Amino acid sequence: MASSLGLLMRAAPALTAVLVLLQILNAVGQAALLTLLGRIVGRLVVPDASAASLSLPGLVSRLSTELGVLAGVLVLTQATQLLQANLRLLLTQRVTWYTFERLLDVAVEADPAEFDRPEFHNRMERAKGASTRPTQISNSLLALIGSVSSVVSLSAVLLAVFPPLVPLLFLAVIPLLWANAASSRRAYQLTVTLSEHEHRRVYLRGLLMSRRSAVEVQAYGLAGYLRELSQRLFVQRYTALKHLAVRALPGQLFGALAAGAVLTAGIGTVAALALRGSISPAAAGSAVFVVMQLGGALGGMGLTVSQLYDSAVFLEDYRAFRALLPGLERRRSALRPAPRDFTTIYVDNVTFTYPAADRPAISEVSMRLNRGEIVALVGENGSGKTTLAKLVCNLYSPQQGCVWWDYCDLATVDPEEIRESIAVLMQDFGRYLFSVADNIGVGRVNQIDDREAIMMAAAQARADQFIADLPQGYDTVLGTIFSGSTDISGGQWQRIALARAFFRAAPLVVLDEPTASLDARAEHELYEGMRELFVGRTVLLITHRLLSVRSADRIYVLDSGQVVEAGTHEHLMRLGGRYAQMYQLQAANRDDVLNPHMGAESQQGDGPLPPWAR
Numbered sequence: 350m351a352s353s354l355g356l357l358m359r360a361a362p363a364l365t366a367v368l369v370l371l372q373i374l375n376a377v378g379q380a381a382l383l384t385l386l387g388r389i390v391g392r393l394v395v396p397d398a399s400a401a402s403l404s405l406p407g408l409v410s411r412l413s414t415e416l417g418v419l420a421g422v423l424v425l426t427q428a429t430q431l432l433q434a435n436l437r438l439l440l441t442q443r444v445t446w447y448t449f450e451r452l453l454d455v456a457v458e459a460d461p462a463e464f465d466r467p468e469f470h471n472r473m474e475r476a477k478g479a480s481t482r483p484t485q486i487s488n489s490l491l492a493l494i495g496s497v498s499s500v501v502s503l504s505a506v507l508l509a510v511f512p513p514l515v516p517l518l519f520l521a522v523i524p525l526l527w528a529n530a531a532s533s534r535r536a537y538q539l540t541v542t543l544s545e546h547e548h549r550r551v552y553l554r555g556l557l558m559s560r561r562s563a564v565e566v567q568a569y570g571l572a573g574y575l576r577e578l579s580q581r582l583f584v585q586r587y588t589a590l591k592h593l594a595v596r597a598l599p600g601q602l603f604g605a606l607a608a609g610a611v612l613t614a615g616i617g618t619v620a621a622l623a624l625r626g627s628i629s630p631a632a633a634g635s636a637v638f639v640v641m642q643l644g645g646a647l648g649g650m651g652l653t654v655s656q657l658y659d660s661a662v663f664l665e666d667y668r669a670f671r672a673l674l675p676g677l678e679r680r681r682s683a684l685r686p687a688p689r690d691f692t693t694i695y696v697d698n699v700t701f702t703y704p705a706a707d708r709p710a711i712s713e714v715s716m717r718l719n720r721g722e723i724v725a726l727v728g729e730n731g732s733g734k735t736t737l738a739k740l741v742c743n744l745y746s747p748q749q750g751c752v753w754w755d756y757c758d759l760a761t762v763d764p765e766e767i768r769e770s771i772a773v774l775m776q777d778f779g780r781y782l783f784s785v786a787d788n789i790g791v792g793r794v795n796q797i798d799d800r801e802a803i804m805m806a807a808a809q810a811r812a813d814q815f816i817a818d819l820p821q822g823y824d825t826v827l828g829t830i831f832s833g834s835t836d837i838s839g840g841q842w843q844r845i846a847l848a849r850a851f852f853r854a855a856p857l858v859v860l861d862e863p864t865a866s867l868d869a870r871a872e873h874e875l876y877e878g879m880r881e882l883f884v885g886r887t888v889l890l891i892t893h894r895l896l897s898v899r900s901a902d903r904i905y906v907l908d909s910g911q912v913v914e915a916g917t918h919e920h921l922m923r924l925g926g927r928y929a930q931m932y933q934l935q936a937a938n939r940d941d942v943l944n945p946h947m948g949a950e951s952q953q954g955d956g957p958l959p960p961w962a963r
């Protein structure tokens with residue numbers, strides 16, 4: 350309750366205070382209503398001989414004071430309820446907005462490596478996925494405050510009518526509340542246990558329902574398989590919840606029986622006392638009515654407490670996620686301003702292990718990049734090229750060794766500042782569903798409106814021609830989700846991403862497989878023109894196309910996270926090691942492509958050529 354109220358107070362203090370006040374007012378109004386009705390009934394049950402001679406308006410005027418106050422209280426309670434309904438909508442929006450912003454505070458400050466930590470990732474997914482939680486928290490908390498206020502004000506009314514019933518009633522609901530609290534605690538435990546399981550289910554739902562995976566799911570006929578996996582998770586969850594409900598049932602039944610028995614006994618006592626003439630029939634009627642209302646309010650308390658328990662998982666994730674922020678901010682405030690440029694970048698004996706891995710992805714690697722050079726990283730899949738590039742960009746921090754920009758150790762500077770001086774084109778580059786111009790402009794957001802520079806970057810990436818053919822040119826919104834948008838091919842997306850890297854105009858450019866989706870001509874043009882295109886900048890190039898890196902100033906060959914060879918193409922070829930083997934393999938493949946007669950001969954040997962090949 351305290352953390353829920355704290356959250357609401359921080360998100361919208363004035364609105365929360367007004368709503369709490371309205372809840373209390375409403376509860377007091379209802380108690381006043383019951384008291385007034387009791388009074389009116391009291392007046393009615395007292396025999397009055399003179400009443401027979403009065404007209405209807407005359408009779409009503411006798412009750413004018415009570416009726417006037419009754420009308421006032423009715424209007425007041427109705428008005429507070431209406432006002433509450435509207436203000437509640439605003440409050441839930443404010444709380445949702447506030448929690449979302451606070452989660453973003455952490456998400457944008459967190460190191461990219463944090464996203465590789467399953468615990469961080471799961472927590473964030475749960476926290477952000479719970480978009481309905483803030484609504485549930487504010488509604489159940491306000492309902493709880495309403496129930497508590499009703500219990501207090503109705504108890505006060507009952508105390509005035511028939512005091513002994515008050516403690517009896519509280520006694521009656523204790524078993525019910527206890528049973529509810531116990532089952533809510535178990536439900537909370539279950540939600541914690543099932544959270545990873547839920548995450549998996551959401552992931553499967555995404556696979557089945559997202560555009561990105563639709564083609565492959567259809568092509569491989571995966572829908573049935575994925576649905577079965579998802580159903581299995583549903584069944585597991587359903588079974589766990591069923592067990593929980595069955596386990597909770599005896600306690601809840603016992604609680605309800607005890608409450609019912611005590612209530613009946615209380616009402617019976619009141620009736621007996623009324624029959625004996627110890628209390629007036631009007632007081633007895635009021636007492637019975639208040640008892641019923643009080644029973645409902647106490648039951649409502651139990652229910653809202655369960656709902657709050659339900660939200661506790663979200664609050665716990667939210668709190669734990671937020672708790673990361675001071676550490677991140679402290680770390681950043683202790684850092685020095687980053688250099689804007691460099692003469693040499695030196696990777697000094699660096700080792701890095703991913704949070705979820707048990708062995709290093711990069712192990713004791715040293716590397717040098719001078720200003721204006723093109724340096725290539727080559728090696729087999731998984732040899733550590735991308736990881737090393739991310740360390741150079743300060744996207745990850747090494748556990749051992751340093752990355753120096755001249756005399757500045759990157760561990761001591763603000764990572765956000767250093768990234769200002771780096772342009773990256775990663776393998777999984779961003780495809781923003783924005784306009785073409787904005788897709789390039791996000792490369793340097795503070796210049797996103799500089800259309801001339803954007804067009805120049807597009808021309809450098811050879812993207813200008815196909816952009817000119819798009820329906821609205823640079824203003825065409827990309828993708829298929831938003832109305833009026835147009836999708837482009839994989840290679841065209843890659844050219845846009847390349848244009849973004851040009852637009853950033855940073856001294857260090859990291860290109861991770863920049864031509865993976867480009868056609869042969871575009872690839873050739875990029876590699877041939879690279880030195881000219883990136884003149885004065887340093888390019889760290891990751892590629893499997895060894896024929897394209899011959900002109901690099903230095904080539905580092907990685908294997909299992911270690912640099913096994915380094916030097917110019919000529920040096921590495923003379924060495925006759927791994928690079929030379931890989932290069933010769935690729936060169937031989939290219940010769941096969943350039944001299945296809947070899948393939949034709951072998952086909953002829955196997956039998957006659959099909960008609961289309963003759």
Ligand SMILES: Nc1ncnc2c1ncn2[C@@H]1O[C@H](COP(=O)(O)OP(=O)(O)OP(=O)(O)O)[C@@H](O)[C@H]1O
Pocket residue numbers: 465703704705706710728729730731732733734735736737
């Ligand atoms: N987020 C991660 N968590 C744990 N291990 C990872 C993660 N990303 C990569 N790895 C592991 O680190 C090693 C190096 O991966 P990296 O992506 O740097 O290789 P690469 O040389 O760029 O591969 P490729 O040529 O396939 O792109 C691999 O063994 C990989 O399995």
